[in-house]
Amino acid sequence: MKILQIITLSELGGAQSVVINLANNLSRENEVIVVAGEGDGKMWQALNENIEKVHIQHLKRALSPVSDFLTILSFIRLYYKYRPDIIHLHSSKVGILGRIVFPNKKTVYTVHGFDSIRIAYRKYLPVEKFFQKKCKAIVGVSNYDRQNLWDEGITNNVYRVFNGIYQPQGDVTMKVAQGYAKKILCIARVAKPKRFDLFLETAKMLPQYAFIWIGNQEEMENLPKNVFCLGNIPNAGIYNKEIDLFMLASNYEGLPMVILEAMSFGKPVVASRVGGISEVIENDVNGYTVDNTAEAFADKIQYVLEDDYVYKLFSANTLHRFNESLTVDKMVKAYMDIYQL
Structure with a gap:
């Protein structure tokens, strides 16, 4: 299977950890391409060598008609270059731009914390509702998110998948807080x-x-x-x-x-x-x-x-x-x- 994973920011964060763990694991038996935009690029360093990494310089978190249009063009080129079986969109910005471009039956969109839209950026909620049928699945990372998606009228093929991680590895010595019992x-x-x-x-x-x-x-x-x-x-x-x-x-x-x-x-x-x-x-x-x-x-x-x-x-x-x-x-x-x- 050829799988395209797309996220807005290339810095390290919670949603990026999901992409990293998903991509690294899936790349054992599948061809995986990871796409991201602005950020410090630390996410790239955590991806396996056999994963193709694509940076889109126009992909930014902030709204920009010019940058967003150029990103859509980049997505079109990516689709025809790789012909992926699955396009997995992460984050609301990519979730909108990606659903404009990619085929419904191949597209999965994960909402990494629906409250960021439902509460903090509620003005974008009508856009989410409009695009809910432009993918095969919308995924919340908790039952809470799934229920809130339903409550807001986003009910088309909504699923729940808990985030998963590996236990962090390495050695560390706490050099501060000596003398405290807890x-x-x-x-x-x-x-x-x-x-x-x-x-x-x-x-x-x-x-x-x-x-x-x-x-x-x-x-x-x-x-x-x-x-x-x-x-x-x-x-x-x-x-x-x-x-x-x-x-x-x-x-x-x-x-x-x-x-x-x-x-x-x-x-x-x-x-x-x-x-x-x-x-x-x-x-x-x-x-x-x-x-x-x-x-x-x-x-x-x-x-x-x-x-x-x-x-x-x-x-x-x-x-x-x-x-x-x-x-x-x-x-x-x-x-x-x-x-x-």
Whole structure:
């Protein structure tokens, strides 16, 4: 099978991780071509050598009539050059431009977090509705996304496929937060939806624990003594080896890869009750999903970390949940079933 995987940005991120894992796995028995546009290009470095990589310089996240038209022309050329059996579109921008060009019966579109459209960019929702029949399948990465697609009137061949990851590999030594009995990690960019403010408020309420943030692009100043910002680190998920609990405060999510990475190491998770998080983090089983208040986060973090029996139980349950349904093999099989519809 000849499979075209297309995504807007060539930088590393959650949706790009899905493309990387899908492409690398599928390339064992299929011809895979990965296409992407603007970004720092770090995604290319993570792809197997046998995967053909195509950069489209006009493909950008921002709306631009000229760039978008040139991207459509590039897509047409790609289609007639490769004659793919499947075109898999990732992200809303590519999802629209790709569905203009490619045949319905060959096209699969994955929505990586429908709330980004439903809430943050709702003005584009009519476009999504209009194009819903221009593909063989629309895929949400959680039951939450699938239900919201249905609720918004996008009901044509909608499926759910959980994201899948490999456990991050490598060696790491935590050089900060020495002297703290417990360490809490968050991996996210510093942006309004990711609630760095709530992370700081929670840390102030639990000064006995170290709170570590990975993903800030700039130096963070005037931090509480127990907060450590390590910057933007490649393969940051490996730091889950060195911590006790993973925290993610957010206004909206699909199914965050950073939570799956923590789960692959058997780490309990306390996260916002948004998106599909509660489908993999179950209260009183392997962690908690909570309201976006520092009090709620602090209460559950302390409960998990201060009870050794609870901590060990949650850790074991977390690892079992990951192996049961959140691996790359599970994700690839689900997408192959959709490709072969």
